[in-house]
Amino acid sequence: MNLLKKDNALSLARLRDVLIRLEDTIIFALIERAQFALNECTYQPGVYEYEDGYKGSFLGYFLHEMEKVHSRVRRYTSPDEYPFTSPLPEPILPTLDFPPILHPNNINVNKDIMDRYLQDIVPKICTPGDDLNYGSSATRDVECLQALSKRIHYGKFIAESKFQDPAQQETYIRLIKAKDREGIMELLTNRTVEAALLRRLRRKAMIYGHDITEKGDIILDDDQNGNVSSKIHADVVVDLYERFVIPLTKEVEVDYLLKRLDGWQASEDTKAE
Numbered sequence: 001m002n003l004l005k006k007d008n009a010l011s012l013a014r015l016r017d018v019l020i021r022l023e024d025t026i027i028f029a030l031i032e033r034a035q036f037a038l039n040e041c042t043y044q045p046g047v048y049e050y051e052d053g054y055k056g057s058f059l060g061y062f063l064h065e066m067e068k069v070h071s072r073v074r075r076y077t078s079p080d081e082y083p084f085t086s087p088l089p090e091p092i093l094p095t096l097d098f099p100p101i102l103h104p105n106n107i108n109v110n111k112d113i114m115d116r117y118l119q120d121i122v123p124k125i126c127t128p129g130d131d132l133n134y135g136s137s138a139t140r141d142v143e144c145l146q147a148l149s150k151r152i153h154y155g156k157f158i159a160e161s162k163f164q165d166p167a168q169q170e171t172y173i174r175l176i177k178a179k180d181r182e183g184i185m186e187l188l189t190n191r192t193v194e195a196a197l198l199r200r201l202r203r204k205a206m207i208y209g210h211d212i213t214e215k216g217d218i219i220l221d222d223d224q225n226g227n228v229s230s231k232i233h234a235d236v237v238v239d240l241y242e243r244f245v246i247p248l249t250k251e252v253e254v255d256y257l258l259k260r261l262d263g264w265q266a267s268e269d270t271k272a273e
C-alpha cells in the first residue's frame with residue numbers, strides 16, 4: 001500500500017486486502033526457510049567472533065547488518081516498517097513526507113515475534129539437524145521475520161481505521177478512558193473475518209505447499225509413487241496464524257488504541273476553540 005497517499009488509506013477493506021496479500025508473502029517465505037535444516041547454531045550466541053565485539057547469534061549479527069543498510073535507505077521511516085535491532089544509522093536519503101495516518105506511538109513487538117519464531121515456528125517447519133547452509137537459512141529467517149513483522153504491525157492501521165468509524169468511536173473512547181483492555185479486544189475482534197482467513201489460509205498452504213500435476217491436481221504426501229511433495233504442512237501455517245499471528249496483531253491493535261487518546265483531547269479542544 002502506498003503510504004505516501006492518504007486517500008482512502010484507512011479503508012478497512014483495503015487494509016484487509018493488504019493482510020491477504022501478506023498471507024502469500026508469509027507462506028512462501030516459510031516454504032523457502034523450510035528448504036534448509038534447523039541449523040540451531042545460527043541462533044546460539046557466541047558461536048562466531050564478530051568484528052565489532054558483537055556477542056549475539058549469527059542470525060542476530062546478519063539481521064543487524066541488514067537493518068543498518070536498510071536504515072540508511074530510510075526503510076524504517078515508513079510507518080509500516082519496524083526494525084528488530086538497534087542502534088541503526090540515520091538515512092542517507094531525505095525523509096519522505098508521509099501523511100500523518102497513525103497517531104504517534106512507539107509500539108514495536110518484534111522481540112515477541114523473534115522469540116515465538118525461534119521457539120514455535122522454525123522447529124516446526126524445518127527438519128532437525130545441520131546442513132551447513134547457515135547464510136541461506138539466515139537469509140530466509142530474515143525474510144520470514146520481516147514479513148511477520150509487517151503483517152502484525154499492520155494492526156496499527158486496522159485499529160486506527162476502526163477508531164475512526166463514527167459508529168464505534170464513542171465506544172472506543174469510553175473503553176480507552178477506562179483502560180479496558182478486554183472490552184477493547186472484544187470490540188475490535190471480528191470472528192467472521194478470522195474464520196474466513198483461516199479457511200483461506202489452509203487452502204493456500206495446501207496449494208502453495210505441494211507440487212501439482214500437469215492437470216493441476218495437488219500431489220499429496222500419500223501420492224502412490226511415494227512422492228513427498230509437501231514443502232510445508234497446512235496445519236503448521238494455520239496453527240501459526242491462529243495461535244500467534246492473529247493474537248499478536250490484536251495485541252498491537254489494543255496497545256495502539258490504549259494510547260490513541262494521548263494528547264488527543266488537548267488537540268480536540270484546540271480545534272474546538
Ligand SMILES: C=C(O[C@@H]1C=C(C(=O)O)C=C[C@H]1O)C(=O)O
Pocket residue numbers: 016019158188189190191193194197245246247249250
Ligand atoms: C485485522 C483485523 O482485526 C482483528 C484481527 C484479525 C487478524 O489478525 O487477521 C482479523 C479480524 C479481527 O479479529 C480485522 O478486523 O480485519
